[in-house]
Amino acid sequence: MKTLDDLLSEGVSGRRVLVRADLNVPLDGDRITDDGRVRASVPTIKALVDAGARVLVAAHLGRPKGEPDPKFSLAPVAVRLGELLGTPVGIGTGTAGDGTVVLLENIRFDARETSKDDAERAALADELAAKADAFVSDGFGVVHRKQASVYDVAKKLPHYAGRLVLAEVEVLRKLTDDLRRPYVVALGGSKVSDKLGVIKNLLTKVDRLLIGGGMAYTFLKAQGHEVGGSLLQEDQVEQVAGFLKEAEERGVELVLPVDVLAATDFAPDAEHEVVATDAIPADRQGLDIGPATRELFASKLADAKTVFWNGPMGVFEFEAFAGGTRAVAEALVKSDAFTVVGGGDSAAAVRALGLPEDGFSHISTGGGASLEFLEGKELPGVKVLED
Numbered sequence: 001m002k003t004l005d006d007l008l009s010e011g012v013s014g015r016r017v018l019v020r021a022d023l024n025v026p027l028d029g030d031r032i033t034d035d036g037r038v039r040a041s042v043p044t045i046k047a048l049v050d051a052g053a054r055v056l057v058a059a060h061l062g063r064p065k066g067e068p069d070p071k072f073s074l075a076p077v078a079v080r081l082g083e084l085l086g087t088p089v090g091i092g093t094g095t096a097g098d099g100t101v102v103l104l105e106n107i108r109f110d111a112r113e114t115s116k117d118d119a120e121r122a123a124l125a126d127e128l129a130a131k132a133d134a135f136v137s138d139g140f141g142v143v144h145r146k147q148a149s150v151y152d153v154a155k156k157l158p159h160y161a162g163r164l165v166l167a168e169v170e171v172l173r174k175l176t177d178d179l180r181r182p183y184v185v186a187l188g189g190s191k192v193s194d195k196l197g198v199i200k201n202l203l204t205k206v207d208r209l210l211i212g213g214g215m216a217y218t219f220l221k222a223q224g225h226e227v228g229g230s231l232l233q234e235d236q237v238e239q240v241a242g243f244l245k246e247a248e249e250r251g252v253e254l255v256l257p258v259d260v261l262a263a264t265d266f267a268p269d270a271e272h273e274v275v276a277t278d279a280i281p282a283d284r285q286g287l288d289i290g291p292a293t294r295e296l297f298a299s300k301l302a303d304a305k306t307v308f309w310n311g312p313m314g315v316f317e318f319e320a321f322a323g324g325t326r327a328v329a330e331a332l333v334k335s336d337a338f339t340v341v342g343g344g345d346s347a348a349a350v351r352a353l354g355l356p357e358d359g360f361s362h363i364s365t366g367g368g369a370s371l372e373f374l375e376g377k378e379l380p381g382v383k384v385l386e387d
């Protein structure tokens with residue numbers, strides 16, 4: 001696989017370089033609440049700028065519906081990237097001058113970016129490739145996506161792995177090649193349908209699986225519990241029932257919440273109470289794991305030698321529902337295991353809750369990408385760089 005250093009040694013002054021970055025940051029209106037992914041993208045972009053390249057950055061924000069939507073504009077990200085680089089970053093379709101950067105507007109405003117149709121994605125990739133002489137893949141958080149600006153464009157241009165992609169893959173290899181047991185994976189968050197898919201393969205690798213966050217309710221339902229208005233992937237309940245059975249057969253300890261904070265609605269000041277998971281009222285939704293679960297999860301993390309955690313345990317953005325995420329994060333900080341936390345929101349939560357970043361062995365920018373790497377799947381955005 002060729003790397004950014006190979007490209008730099010070929011010489012990039014005056015050349016047009018397209019960088020795919022993952023700048024998918026959490027926003028409150030147009031205020032970035034955590035700029036971790038922007039900061040993580042700086043080393044690659046800065047190296048190119050310093051070498052005099054004309055840098056064009058492609059990135060996405062959220063999941064717009066394949067058409068422009070001001071809510072998902074990357075404009076605030078261009079401003080922050082400019083501050084971090086110490087040189088203004090233009091946004092839009094313009095071309096960059098030598099040693100300057102233009103950030104393309106949210107690439108997912110074009111429906112072809114995420115299309116399942118190879119020809120549609122290839123057409124967008126052609127348009128992107130026409131704007132550049134080389135492609136640097138540095139959006140680790142998105143390398144599990146077979147999308148036009150991640151995968152297809154690499155087939156059209158000389159391609160190189162950026163610093164972030166290389167660094168992330170190197171750390172995650174420790175979790176696959178040099179694993180100390182017990183190996184515990186904790187999963188939460190809200191991208192339930194995406195991430196349920198990885199569990200089947202993870203069951204062949206882990207000793208213990210802790211399930212919290214929005215992920216837990218599909219499991220609780222599969223166990224026969226009612227979950228009220230909680231996040232539920234109804235069409236995957238049966239599949240999850242299969243996971244429960246398989247975990248038992250394999251001797252994998254699958255640990256589910258025993259209590260949750262059940263709220264009247266999805267709001268920071270929602271009325272809420274602690275309820276057992278077999279007694280969630282029909283008119284309530286679980287927005288965090290409860291105190292008994294926090295203790296249970298901490299005890300299940302205490303003897304681990306390797307831990308991977310993706311997905312907040314509750315809606316940590318609301319102070320009242322941040323306790324579960326804090327408890328798991330604190331258990332990792334306390335642990336002397338090799339600890340990796342991955343995911344845009346999980347990494348943001350660690351920082352928002354004021355936990356020391358050096359309390360973790362590695363904070364990865366990718367949640368889904370890390371999980372798919374750990375389950376042993378080939379990541380399309382990495383594989384394509386090897387060809």
Ligand SMILES: Nc1ncnc2c1ncn2[C@@H]1O[C@H](COP(=O)(O)OP(=O)(O)O)[C@@H](O)[C@H]1O
Nearest residue numbers: 189190191213214287314315343344345346367
């Ligand atoms: N019980 C829950 N109900 C609804 N949303 C939840 C729940 N628990 C966690 N979340 C939400 O999950 C989101 C993060 O999920 P996800 O994107 O899967 O994580 P990551 O970005 O770390 O990979 C957070 O915004 C958080 O509020």
Ligand SMILES: O=C(OP(=O)(O)O)[C@H](O)COP(=O)(O)O
Nearest residue numbers: 022024141142343344366367368
């Ligand atoms: O936020 C991301 O992934 P993550 O929540 O799994 O860390 C990436 O930017 C990928 O976004 P996507 O899951 O909408 O493809």
